[in-house]
Amino acid sequence: MSLEAELKVDIKLVARKNNENTIIDLENTKVGEGFFTIIAGPCSVENKEIIEETAHFLSELGIKIMRGGVFKPRTSPYSFQGLGKKGLEYLKLAAEKYNLKIITEALDEDTLKLVNECADIIQIGSRNAQNYGLLRKVGKLNKPVLLKRGFMMTIEEFLYSAEYIAFEGNKNIILCERGIRTFETKTRNTLDISAIPVLKKETHLPIIIDPSHAAGRRDIIPDLIKASLAIGAHGIMVEIHPQPEKALSDGKQSMIFKEFEKTIKEIKELADVLKVEIK
Known part of the structure; x- marks a missing residue:
């Protein structure tokens, strides 16, 4: 056996094998x-009024x-970086008022402590998908973690x-x-729709799709949402905003409320055919 083969360790804990499907309750x-679980909200928490x-x-x-998002990893240091702790407070108040669960991103160990106190699901973003120190930290917590695929990851x-x-x-x-990042320029990224059936064969973990960051443009997001349901994804995470043209981040990929509501009605009809429960 070659040294490379000896060093190769199979994925064990998240592998499909004989494991039952994981259901996050x-x-x-x-x-x-x-x-088919729907997660939605603005790219970033901008103020109390919009989040409520x-x-x-x-x-x-x-x-x-x-x-x-309250801690925003932006490409430019001059872009809006989020409201931080104040944004967490706004999220929590709105969620408690309307009986909602919260998902927001942790960027590092310091922000993880704050996010863990507030969020019901901790998001690890694309840029941190191979930050193994941070992955180990969330691994020690007793709380659901949403792990985004890195934009250059296999x-x-x-x-x-x-x-x-x-x-x-x-x-x-x-x-x-x-x-994932490809040579295509008509979309922000290229949605790897084939990853869904592959992952469902490889792992027992639930897999959802973020069509907003994949597309980078709101006009095709409704079709990507329908494709997500049809391909067997377990849900979507979509960016919506009451006034996308005034959003402080990612306005071009944020759906307006009326358009989002119309799309949800359409996928409920599709879900009935596929015998999938919309959550």
Whole structure:
């Protein structure tokens, strides 16, 4: 046996093998096989009024999980970086008022402590998908983790990152396909839709799609949402905003409320045909 073969260690804890499908139970909703869970909210928490308006809108639609970035990893240091701790307070107040669960991103060990106190799901973003120190930290927590695929990661590398979390004891992991970098320029990234059936064969973890970051443009997001449901994803995480043209970050890929509501009605009809429960 070659040295390379000896050093090669199979993915163990998150591998499909004989493991039953992991279902993430959040009390008021679930993420996993048999469900199509909708997560929505603004790219970033900009102020108290917008996040409360969004929370009210989501509750009216029956959506149970709200997203919103408070610590924003931006390409430019001059871009809006989020409201930080104040944003967490706004998220928590709105979620409690409308009985919603919260998902938001932790960037490092310091922000992880703050996010862990507030969020119901901790997001590890694309840029941190191979930050193994941070992955180990969230692996020691008893809280669901949403792990986004790095924009240059192979599926195998994606699963190894999930393995880092599971290795530390936390098996409550949701994988998120959010598009990978290719030579294409018509979209922000290229949504790897084929990753969904591949991952469902390779792992027992739930896998959702972020069509917003994959597309980078709101006009094609409704079609990507429908494709997500049809291909067998366990849910979506979508950016919405009451006034996308005024958003402080990612306005071009944020759906307006009316358009999002129309799309949800359409996928509920598709879900009935596919015998999948919308959560």
